[in-house]
Amino acid sequence: MHLTTSVIRDIVRGIFYGENYRYHIVKLIDAEFFDYVIEFFQRVVQAKLMNTPISIDWYRHAFLNDQTSSDDFAIHSGLNKKTVENLYGSARREVLVEAGLEHYEQIHRLIDDLSQANQEMDIRLTLKFRDVSVDLSITESLIVINTLAVKRAALRGGAWSTAGKQVEKPLMHTLCVLFGVPSTNYAFSARSTQGREVDFLFQDRAGHKLFCEVKLMGKGNPESADVTDARDTRLFVADMLSELNKAQLAQRGIQWVELSAEAGWQKFATALTALDIPFSTPTPSLESSLDNILSTVFSE
Numbered sequence: 001m002h003l004t005t006s007v008i009r010d011i012v013r014g015i016f017y018g019e020n021y022r023y024h025i026v027k028l029i030d031a032e033f034f035d036y037v038i039e040f041f042q043r044v045v046q047a048k049l050m051n052t053p054i055s056i057d058w059y060r061h062a063f064l065n066d067q068t069s070s071d072d073f074a075i076h077s078g079l080n081k082k083t084v085e086n087l088y089g090s091a092r093r094e095v096l097v098e099a100g101l102e103h104y105e106q107i108h109r110l111i112d113d114l115s116q117a118n119q120e121m122d123i124r125l126t127l128k129f130r131d132v133s134v135d136l137s138i139t140e141s142l143i144v145i146n147t148l149a150v151k152r153a154a155l156r157g158g159a160w161s162t163a164g165k166q167v168e169k170p171l172m173h174t175l176c177v178l179f180g181v182p183s184t185n186y187a188f189s190a191r192s193t194q195g196r197e198v199d200f201l202f203q204d205r206a207g208h209k210l211f212c213e214v215k216l217m218g219k220g221n222p223e224s225a226d227v228t229d230a231r232d233t234r235l236f237v238a239d240m241l242s243e244l245n246k247a248q249l250a251q252r253g254i255q256w257v258e259l260s261a262e263a264g265w266q267k268f269a270t271a272l273t274a275l276d277i278p279f280s281t282p283t284p285s286l287e288s289s290l291d292n293i294l295s296t297v298f299s300e
Helices: 005-016 022-050 058-063 070-076 081-088 093-117 138-178 243-251 264-274 290-297
Strands: 125-129 132-136 200-203 209-215 233-238 255-258
Touching (some): 005 022, 022 125, 022 132, 022 138, 058 070, 058 138, 070 081, 070 093, 125 138, 132 138, 138 200, 138 209, 138 264, 138 290, 200 233, 243 255
Parallel strands (some): 209 233, 233 255
Antiparallel strands (some): 125 132
């Protein structure tokens, strides 16, 4: 999922004002999912009509064939590529196809068993497209419903990860411009001494490289500040930090900034001072400068 510049800008602005930016992501997930549902239902109608003989498993024939992309093959079989990789140690197409077909058959048998055990209940989807309608049996309906559920979960997982990666650098750029950090004292990408990619790089007055981790964690996210151990981190910037996170970071001598706290962005000055990174103190009022800075950041 790719965020538009307008959405990224709104998220960055919201973070500075302590607003919950997550509704932007939820809206995008909803929009992309419903677009997928409409397109998928259209394909279901066409596939059902083209494979009319009862002996043909039209769903497998139409949605799990050689022309189906790897991503779609996983989704249509009720899996996703990440699950296949975790189960089998690989997400190569041949592995994915074998795992997908096996899982599809398991789902098919499970639904058939459930249908036989609950014959007093029936579920049928009726889909109509251009005045042509088709009915899906309980087995077919549940397979389609399961596919949509897997797709929704895949979109949700991918969206939060992608959003974080797309917002982190503009967020840090905005902070640096707001505090007047010279452009020669920061960079948008770097690698730690262990060769790991680091989110952001600062340079102090003596020319030492200082690595910075940026995490849009959100309340309840299981990811802790432990990542700093592996990346020589000197500064940790997040929208939310638990008290445990703060204690861990302080114990390790790592400066931190919690942007969701009241006027949390102002703590950036404390971190810059402690790390001997040159900057100028910004105006205490965001209203007088933030929008102009965002225009500059997103025009570059």
